Amino acid sequence: MSRIDDIFTSLRESGTGGLMPFLTGGFPSLVDTRNALLGLEQAGASIVEIGFPFSDPIADGPVIASSMHEVLESGLRVESLFELVESIRSDVSLGLVAMVSESIIERMGLNEFTHRAATAGFDGLIVPDMDINRTAPLRALADKHDLSLTFLIAPTTSVERATMILKACRGFVYLLARAGLTGESEQAPEIARQVDMIRQQSNLPIAAGFGIATPEHVRQVNEHADAAIVGSALVRRMTEADDPAAAAIEFTRHLSEGLQAS
Secondary structure: OOHHHHHHHHHHHHOOOEEEEEEEOOOOOHHHHHHHHHHHHHHOOOEEEEEOOOOOOOOOOHHHHHHHHHHHHOOOOHHHHHHHHHHHHHHOOOEEEEEOOHHHHHHHOHHHHHHHHHHHOOOEEEOOOOOHHHOHHHHHHHHHOOOEEEOEEOOOOOHHHHHHHHHHOEOOEEEEOOOOOOOOOOOOOOOHHHHHHHHHHOOOOEEEEOOOOOHHHHHHHHOOOOEEEEOHHHHHHHHHOOOHHHHHHHHHHHHOHHHHOO
16 A cells, blocks of 8 residues: 555544645745655644645645745756655655646656656645546556545536546545635635535545635544645745744644544
């Protein structure tokens, strides 16, 4: 079993649900990303998404889009994120998943990207903008390198399309907790209906994100799904902090209170 499979198996056995923080890779610096990764596990995270900055981020709201723009302006290379993960992989047991646009993968080449991701220590890929009908080559490479491969299901996704997406996923599926762009919300997302639909089609673990910003949101999401993804709320705190990594770790520790109550 892959690390992602092991993590979700453990979460299901414990019944606590998981917490998946999102970091924009290299924001506001590679050192900040590294320091955050080294502390997030102890703060309560099970898996961390590392977003590969992209000039036209898919469905990302202004907070994450701005962070990606800042990193791109600094000239960050894709290889720098691989090297970063390589440098800390032996120090953390966290699942590390790359959130990456199809165009970044294709620019490097599917074979080279998946090979480099696996050798660097990534455990999986989330590719939010890939046409589900074109995923077969990437699925084969993910299987070859024992990487999870995740695509997105929206609140409006039909049963027929969800079935296609679920067949293409390995490791877990990403459920968008609400439509629109990423961003904080005062209301906990309503995901029960879509989770039930997915459960009828697949045994894959479900990680739900978009709008999750409080321990209570985390608790409510994990009543239905297997993990709660938190992105904009965390990146915003990093943006405003004098010590971005410490802010990410402290906020994750705060969110993890929702796991204890689930």
